[in-house]
Amino acid sequence: MNTQSKLAAVMVLAGEAHDHLSTDKERLNWLSSLMRAIQADVKLNRGAESEALASIGQYLADEGSASVENFLDHFDARLTKLG
Numbered sequence: 001m002n003t004q005s006k007l008a009a010v011m012v013l014a015g016e017a018h019d020h021l022s023t024d025k026e027r028l029n030w031l032s033s034l035m036r037a038i039q040a041d042v043k044l045n046r047g048a049e050s051e052a053l054a055s056i057g058q059y060l061a062d063e064g065s066a067s068v069e070n071f072l073d074h075f076d077a078r079l080t081k082l083g
Contacts (some may be wrong), residue, residue, distance in 0.1 A: 001082070010081055013075065020071050027064045031057060 001009075038053045 006082055007079075009078075013082075017075065020067075024064065027060060027067075031060055034060065042060065044079055 033054060034057045036041060038050050038057070041047055041049045
């Protein structure tokens with residue numbers, strides 16, 4: 001692979017990394033909003049909805065964790081290939 005094609009491949013990877021980080025930032029915004037909703041529920045409703053809200057949070061965390069792990073594996077494999 002010549003230098004120009006490696007540069008093009010790195011640019012593609014950089015774009016993918018940017019997209020993934022943007023998605024992760026949005027996911028973190030959702031999680032922080034959810035945590036504030038749980039806090040408000042505990043304060044105002046004595047936690048009547050906390051279990052449901054916590055379940056949503058666990059789903060977001062699990063999905064996000066799997067997404068990050070998959071992306072890092074994919075990213076690492078492609079960087080190694082560029083080697």
